[in-house]
Amino acid sequence: MAFAAIHPEAGRVDATLLDLGCGLSWTMVHKVRPRIALRCPDCGYGVHAKVSARKLRYFAHDPGRPADCAWLNESLEHHLLKLELASRVRDAGWHAELEVRADDGTWRADVLASAHDGIRRIAWEAQLSPITDDDIRDRTERYRGEGIEVCWVSPAETVVPWMSKVPSIRVRDPRGGDSWAVVDGVARFDFQNGVWIVVEDLDLTRFIRWVLHEQTAPHQVLPRYRRVWLPSEHGYGRRQLIWTTQRSVGEEARHDAMRQRQEAWRREQEEKKQQAEQLRKEEEARQREAQRLEEERQREIRAEAERVRLEEQKRQWAIEAEQARQRREAEELQRQEQAAAAERERLLKEQQRLLQEQQELQAAQRWWDELSLKQIQQLQEAVAEPLWKKEGARLEFAPDVPTADTAYGIAARLRHRLYGILRPSPASLYRLPSTVPIYVRNAREAQLLIDTGKIEPVRIVSFDFPDHEQMFLI
Incomplete structure (x- = not known):
């Protein structure tokens, strides 16, 4: 289209x-x-x-x-907005051309408004599609290079990031018979509150007439006033460039001058305050110096008194030090005697332990000397056979000579875990874990273990093997 x-x-x-x-x-x-x-x-x-x-x-x-x-x-909405802009320009008494292209193709205006004398031209751009800040600035500069002013127009429903970075407005299409209205981009300055306020619901025809007759123009907002009040949002937004009247520009300049005077007055008051503070600090410094000199004299007096006191204290310390030395020598002598006594006691206990271990080892040797190798194997088979028949698991018996940690009995292990002890020595039962089962050849051996009083009968499993190896005739 x-x-x-x-x-x-x-x-x-x-x-x-x-x-x-x-x-x-x-x-x-x-x-x-x-x-x-x-x-x-x-x-x-x-x-x-x-x-x-x-x-x-x-x-x-x-x-x-x-x-x-x-x-x-271009969408239908784009074309309708261009047509509306052209109609409003013509209503304001200017000439409007749609879709005007530069001879060299560097720019193409949606609507190019021209004064009757042809001196002043303004491009009205309907921008509905996304555009970057750099692109819209570049296109604005192309117009300015040709001596053409420009105003970018976007729908009210569209939030554009480049708003106020180039001369621009947002408009709302007619609703319920209303005319087109400018809802963003135009602002007035409130001198009392020192803030720009966006003018909402401004008739589009009126705004275009103001622009064409130079009653409003783009204004670069001073940095301190770029926090602009947005009535419809009940909050503030940032604006760098707005459309406004020369009166509002003057009010902003007047308010800025007033703020500068106030800041200058505050700086002057602050300087006076700082000067007074400096005088106060100097006076306090003089007083502190006088106080310091007096305190120095008092310190010298106290130092002399302290020197005399310390001399006396040193003599007292020398006496106490000698007494402490004598006490330490006596305590050291006592400690050495106690250490010697403790060492004698330790040696005695060690001798007793070695004697006990020797006695236990001899008892264990006598205990095992009662059996032949065949009888030992017979006991091992009796312990292992039920487990093999029931679970198919094989016991492993310690191949080494029985040691003290198993009470000189043979350790039986199932999958590397202790399963039981075979024939522990009655003299070393206190060395066994409290829950491990014990296996013996017969009731006599079981009774020997029970008589020690160091093991519960329920932990003992006995068999009916004779005390002596049976002889068989072949």
């Missing part, structure tokens, strides 16, 4: 104007035979005049249109 086209004879025609901007009527290009060879101003491809269901006149591309034509990618 496009509102402009190139007529082969009349040149540029504008569908939004009654005379198409060149003295022709709409019927002279719409549904005429033979068809007028109209061309798109952007891509040069053929177009034809059409009327939408809303009675909107425009030019549509012929079939086979090029995909890179800029106007083909």
Whole structure:
């Protein structure tokens, strides 16, 4: 969709104007035979005049249109906003052309407003699609390079990051019969509160008239006043560039001058305060110096008295030190005697322990001398066989000579865990764990263990083997 086209004879025609901007009527290009060879101003491809269901006149591309034509990618909302901007410019008494392209292609204005004298020109850009800050600044600078002012316009529903970084406004389309309104981008300065306030619900026609007649213009907000009040949001936002009147600009400058005077007065008061504080500190320093001298004299007096006291104290300390030395010598002598006694006691206990271990070892040797190797194997088989038949598990018996940690009995292990002790020596039963089972050959051996009083009968498992190895005739 496009509102402009190139007529082969009349040149540029504008569908939004009654005379198409060149003295022709709409019927002279719409549904005429033979068809007028109209061309798109952007891509040069053929177009034809059409009327939408809303009675909107425009030019549509012929079939086979090029995909890179800029106007083909614009939405209906974009076209309607451009048409509204052009209509409001014309209502304000200026000339408005839609979709104007620079001869060298460096810029293309949605709506180019021109004063009747042709000196002043303003581009009105309907920006609905996303654009980066750098791109929109670059396009603004291109217009300025051509001596063209610019105002970027976006819908109220769109939050744009570049708002206030270039001359821009946000507008709301008519609702319930209302006219188009500016909801952001225009502000007034409240001198009493020292803050810019965004003007909301400003009639779009009125705003455009103000801009065209230079009653409002873009203003770079002073850094300290960029925190702007947004009434609809009941909060503050940041704005660098706004549309406003010269009066508000003067009020901002007057308020800034007032703040500078106030800050200068506060700085002067602060300097006076600092000077008074400096005088006070100097006086306090003099008083501290006098006090220091007096304290120094008093310290010297106390130091002399302390020296005399310390001399006396040193003599007393020498006496006490000698007494302490004598006490330490007596205590050391006593400690040495106690250590000697403790060493004698330790040696005695060690001798007793060695004697006991020797006695236990001898008792264990006598205990095992009662059995032959065959009888020992017989006991091992009796312990291992039930477990093998029931669970298929094999016991492992310690292959070494029995030691004191198993009470000189043979350790039986199941999967590397202690399963039981075979024939521990009665003299060494106190060495066994409290829960490990004990296996003996017969009731006599079991009774010998029980008689020691060091083991519970329930822990003992006995068999019915004779005390002596049986002899068999072959």
